[in-house]
Amino acid sequence: RDDVFRDLEKVDLDGLGVTVGATGAYMIMAETEEYVNADMKRTELITAIGVVLVFLISFGSILYSLVASVPLLLALLLTSAWTKAGLGGFNLLTTFVPSRILGMGDDFSIHLISRFTEERMRRASFTRAIYTMLTRKGAAIFLGAGTIVLVFLSLLTARSRALFEMGIIASVGVALAFLCAIVLIPTLLTASRLLRGRKRHREHKPEQSLPD
Numbered sequence: 001r002d003d004v005f006r007d008l009e010k011v012d013l014d015g016l017g018v019t020v021g022a023t024g025a026y027m028i029m030a031e032t033e034e035y036v037n038a039d040m041k042r043t044e045l046i047t048a049i050g051v052v053l054v055f056l057i058s059f060g061s062i063l064y065s066l067v068a069s070v071p072l073l074l075a076l077l078l079t080s081a082w083t084k085a086g087l088g089g090f091n092l093l094t095t096f097v098p099s100r101i102l103g104m105g106d107d108f109s110i111h112l113i114s115r116f117t118e119e120r121m122r123r124a125s126f127t128r129a130i131y132t133m134l135t136r137k138g139a140a141i142f143l144g145a146g147t148i149v150l151v152f153l154s155l156l157t158a159r160s161r162a163l164f165e166m167g168i169i170a171s172v173g174v175a176l177a178f179l180c181a182i183v184l185i186p187t188l189l190t191a192s193r194l195l196r197g198r199k200r201h202r203e204h205k206p207e208q209s210l211p212d
Contacts, residue, residue, distance in 0.1 A: 067188045068109035071180035079173035093162040105177030145178035
């Protein structure tokens with residue numbers, strides 16, 4: 001479709017007194033897909049903003065909200081890149097899958113960080129809080145993610161190519177959201193603690209007097 005329009009732009013249609021239009025089933029489908037993709041990009045942005053607001057309300061902390069958002073956004077980027085490379089991109093049915101991954105994947109971050117903050121409020125050490133978070137909530141969100149993945153994998157039995165692709169993309173996306181959360185959240189929490197510790201150390205470090 002784009003090639004046809006580019007070729008038409010090279011022709012002086014006004015000079016020829018000719019008006020040209022493109023129609024047919026293929027053109028209608030191409031324009032529909034273009035409009036749907038544009039709508040879904042806007043929807044994904046709104047969904048992402050909504051998820052971040054949920055994190056801010058749940059944790060009441062900008063730091064914890066960032067720690068929760070990074071794994072989710074990374075999983076979304078990896079899913080989109082994999083879809084583009086492996087399947088050629090999203091179709092009309094799977095174009096809403098990224099928003100669905102945002103909506104389902106945020107549960108993993110919320111459960112993990114909520115358990116971590118709960119342990120810290122109980123005066124548990126940082127290491128103990130991380131350990132409890134992973135052993136208690138890690139197993140729970142693994143079962144939750146596994147259930148969702150199995151549901152989407154059932155779509156692989158569909159004869160429809162669109163449903164088949166949705167099953168692959170959604171299952172991979174949810175699995176990536178779980179893996180990113182279980183790996184990155186403890187890492188980011190540890191990194192933020194180390195950075196805060198170094199900052200406090202520099203602030204309280206006594207100034208060395210210069211020799212006379």
